[in-house]
Amino acid sequence: MATTTIAPATASTYRGGLYEWLTTTDHKKIGIMYIISSFIFFLIGGLLALGVRTELAQPGLQFVSNEGIYNQLFTMHATVMIFLFVIPMLAGFGNYVVPLMIGAPDMAFPRINALSLWLLPLGGILLLSSFLLGGGAQAGWTSYPPLSEDRPLGSTGYGQDLWIVSLILIGTSSILGSINFLVTIFKMRAPGMTLFRMPILVWTVLVTSVLVLMATPVITSALMMLFIDRNYGGHFFDPATGGSAVLYQNIFWFYSHPAVYVMILPAMGMISEILPVFSRKPLFGYKAFIFATAAIGALGFSVWAHHMFTTGAVFLPFFSLMTFLIAVPTGVKFFNWISTMWRGQLTFSTPMIFALGFLTMFLIGGINGAFSASVPVDFALHDTYWVVAHLHYVLFGGSVMGVFAGLYYWFPKMFGRMLDETLGKVQFIIMFIGLNLTFFPMHMVGLAGMPRRIADYANSGWTDLNLLATIGSFTIAVSMLPFIWNVFVSLRSGKIAGDNPWEANTLEWATSSPPPPYNFDHLPEIRSERPLFDLRHGKTGH
Amino acid sequence: MTADSHALTTTGHGPAAGADHGPATAGHESRGGISNPILGMLLFITSEVMFFAGLFGAYFSTRAAHSPWPPDKFAGTLNPLGLILIATIILVISSVTCQLAVNAIRRGDRKAFMRNITVTFILGIVFLIMQMYDYSVLFGEGLTMDAGPFGTTYFTLTGFHGAHVFGGVIMLGVVLYRGTAGQFSARHHDAVEAASLYWHFVDVVWIILFSVLYLLP
Numbered sequence: 001m002a003t004t005t006i007a008p009a010t011a012s013t014y015r016g017g018l019y020e021w022l023t024t025t026d027h028k029k030i031g032i033m034y035i036i037s038s039f040i041f042f043l044i045g046g047l048l049a050l051g052v053r054t055e056l057a058q059p060g061l062q063f064v065s066n067e068g069i070y071n072q073l074f075t076m077h078a079t080v081m082i083f084l085f086v087i088p089m090l091a092g093f094g095n096y097v098v099p100l101m102i103g104a105p106d107m108a109f110p111r112i113n114a115l116s117l118w119l120l121p122l123g124g125i126l127l128l129s130s131f132l133l134g135g136g137a138q139a140g141w142t143s144y145p146p147l148s149e150d151r152p153l154g155s156t157g158y159g160q161d162l163w164i165v166s167l168i169l170i171g172t173s174s175i176l177g178s179i180n181f182l183v184t185i186f187k188m189r190a191p192g193m194t195l196f197r198m199p200i201l202v203w204t205v206l207v208t209s210v211l212v213l214m215a216t217p218v219i220t221s222a223l224m225m226l227f228i229d230r231n232y233g234g235h236f237f238d239p240a241t242g243g244s245a246v247l248y249q250n251i252f253w254f255y256s257h258p259a260v261y262v263m264i265l266p267a268m269g270m271i272s273e274i275l276p277v278f279s280r281k282p283l284f285g286y287k288a289f290i291f292a293t294a295a296i297g298a299l300g301f302s303v304w305a306h307h308m309f310t311t312g313a314v315f316l317p318f319f320s321l322m323t324f325l326i327a328v329p330t331g332v333k334f335f336n337w338i339s340t341m342w343r344g345q346l347t348f349s350t351p352m353i354f355a356l357g358f359l360t361m362f363l364i365g366g367i368n369g370a371f372s373a374s375v376p377v378d379f380a381l382h383d384t385y386w387v388v389a390h391l392h393y394v395l396f397g398g399s400v401m402g403v404f405a406g407l408y409y410w411f412p413k414m415f416g417r418m419l420d421e422t423l424g425k426v427q428f429i430i431m432f433i434g435l436n437l438t439f440f441p442m443h444m445v446g447l448a449g450m451p452r453r454i455a456d457y458a459n460s461g462w463t464d465l466n467l468l469a470t471i472g473s474f475t476i477a478v479s480m481l482p483f484i485w486n487v488f489v490s491l492r493s494g495k496i497a498g499d500n501p502w503e504a505n506t507l508e509w510a511t512s513s514p515p516p517p518y519n520f521d522h523l524p525e526i527r528s529e530r531p532l533f534d535l536r537h538g539k540t541g542h
Numbered sequence: 543m544t545a546d547s548h549a550l551t552t553t554g555h556g557p558a559a560g561a562d563h564g565p566a567t568a569g570h571e572s573r574g575g576i577s578n579p580i581l582g583m584l585l586f587i588t589s590e591v592m593f594f595a596g597l598f599g600a601y602f603s604t605r606a607a608h609s610p611w612p613p614d615k616f617a618g619t620l621n622p623l624g625l626i627l628i629a630t631i632i633l634v635i636s637s638v639t640c641q642l643a644v645n646a647i648r649r650g651d652r653k654a655f656m657r658n659i660t661v662t663f664i665l666g667i668v669f670l671i672m673q674m675y676d677y678s679v680l681f682g683e684g685l686t687m688d689a690g691p692f693g694t695t696y697f698t699l700t701g702f703h704g705a706h707v708f709g710g711v712i713m714l715g716v717v718l719y720r721g722t723a724g725q726f727s728a729r730h731h732d733a734v735e736a737a738s739l740y741w742h743f744v745d746v747v748w749i750i751l752f753s754v755l756y757l758l759p
């Protein structure tokens with residue numbers, strides 16, 4: 001195959017010593033460590049979720065001794081999953097793949113890249129250490145004041161403070177990472193790699209980085225002010241002392257809604273790399289997809305108050321309209337994806353199956369989200385389990401499906417060996433059933449009026465559906481076992497991947513698997529967004 | 543700027559060269575366009591702008607919810623014609639000397655560069671000392687962090703600005719130290735440019751803070 005001629009002759013192995021890994025500035029090792037660290041936090045967050053679901057299986061308190069512990073479980077579950085799993089996991093993929101995709105030898109600032117990585121376990125350890133210091137934060141991942149203020153019926157103790165400090169650290173990591181991505185993408189592209197020849201994943205990381213850069217410092221300011229309120233007698237957010245609780249909500253969601261797109265755009269980018277490869281067709285509507293991504297990024301800044309409809313303190317028609325509008329570019333993307341597969345030569349390898357899982361599950365999450373954009377509907381559904389169902393369909397059905405699609409797709413590039421296809425498909429089936437079993441019943445209990453964030457419920461009509469969701473959550477947990485087994489087995493004895501096992505067309509497949517520390521010996525001519533296709537077929541594209 | 547990079551120049555570098563620094567990290571080699579460190583600093587400043595936007599948003603929201611502002615107890619406590627005016631002038635002058643230092647190193651005039659960067663560094667420290675003294679005066683008049691929303695917003699905004707001045711002084715200190723070690727030339731002085739951009743940003747934030755906290759009726 002023509003591509004082998006430009007890959008380095010000998011594939012380097014990833015056996016460095018421990019010291020080498022701890023001190024590395026290589027974006028590939030850093031990316032892999034991002035992914036490993038995020039996966040560990042994914043398992044921890046999953047255990048916390050199992051605690052939540054176990055308690056809710058039956059009415060009454062069985063699993064936790066009091067509601068405070070239950071509050072800690074769901075607060076820490078969400079915090080770990082959002083800030084220590086989804087966001088860094090996607091950043092890890094960006095770290096590994098983006099420099100390879102644009103033909104760069106590394107990120108623009110390798111040492112700052114290492115700093116971004118190591119801030120994450122530091123923040124995670126601080127956050128989890130609160131369990132040993134009198135209990136974790138229990139005001140929900142949103143930490144609304146006055147609940148999160150240091151006062152009776154609020155959050156006394158160190159848990160909330162540690163939560164604030166660790167989120168500031170993780171946010172700093174994100175900001176530094178986003179600067180690194182932007183400079184890398186703008187300044188380090190290979191000759192011929194114009195902006196409109198970049199792979200879609202690089203575009204989504206670009207837009208995501210802009211969102212992180214503009215939004216994350218804003219939540220840092222909110223967290224700083226909350227910290228001042230709690231520790232230095234500040235008067236920002238506690239209505240009892242002249243502050244405004246709605247002010248916190250505004251600042252918090254000004255970050256946290258764009259953060260929703262931080263958690264999904266790179267996953268969309270990964271899907272957009274995978275679907276064309278396994279359909280043997282170029283992505284349908286390349287430029288439309290890029291403009292849709294940019295539109296989501298821009299509109300993402302104008303919808304934050306749809307989380308606050310019921311406060312009565314926001315301008316409802318505007319935020320409702322903008323929320324409906326943001327569904328339009330998402331619809332454009334669905335059109336792109338489906339048209340990419342249309343009349344393609346589909347092969348159903350594991351990455352493709354997870355990508356299809358993403359499409360179907362994210363569609364449900366998108367539709368039930370757009371539903372709640374309607375103000376009267378939202379008033380009825382606010383803070384019910386409907387919201388929990390929606391956010392898990394987009395975050396688990398969307399982001400997590402995308403993450404596993406990416407893991408199966410790029411694992412051969414990272415380690416030189418294929419993951420096992422059968423185990424991958426077994427994992428998919430168990431996970432797909434588990435996720436629908438867990439999250440679909442939440443729609444129904446939500447419509448029936450079950451509020452979120454309660455440890456106990458008296459309504460017997462909710463029991464069966466809750467039990468079903470609990471069974472589903474354990475099914476999801478089981479689905480992790482074939483994956484972990486798969487990774488350990490395949491690292492030692494998986495099929496040798498070769499440079500380009502999927503016959504993909506982006507630059508990362510032009511080098512060896514795993515790539516050498518400097519990434520490329522030679523780059524092919526880049527004359528389209530599919531340089532390896534041009535190379536294989538001996539002609540240049542448009 | 544768009545298509546060029548130096549990825550191809552890595553061909554032939556051994557793993558050792560690539561693993562540690564990445565040969566492409568030195569922005570000077572970029573053909574044309576802004577250098578990597580300066581673009582990085584501009585993006586960092588963008589994030590800082592958003593951080594202060596959050597604080598200013600909280601300030602104006604709090605201010606709008608309380609009347610009168612300042613509360614009667616603190617009417618006239620923040621006097622724009624007092625010590626703070628001198629501190630403001632000092633910070634503005636330091637921005638000018640900082641720019642003079644940058645202009646000097648662009649010409650390759652290391653002597654003028656060192657003189658101006660030293661003056662900037664000292665003026666930054668003087669500003670911080672004056673701010674601390676001003677805080678002690680305000681504490682004496684009963685204006686503290688926990689003295690209602692007025693005190694909280696005042697000390698949070700000026701405090702975070704002071705922390706940023708402190709960060710800027712450290713950057714200037716590093717530039718100064720590297721300068722005494724004989725570094726920087728007309729071609730290689732990204733650190734000077736980056737530190738100066740940050741210093742100007744800190745200065746602009748202060749001018750806005752001064753206008754909002756002291757001058758806005």
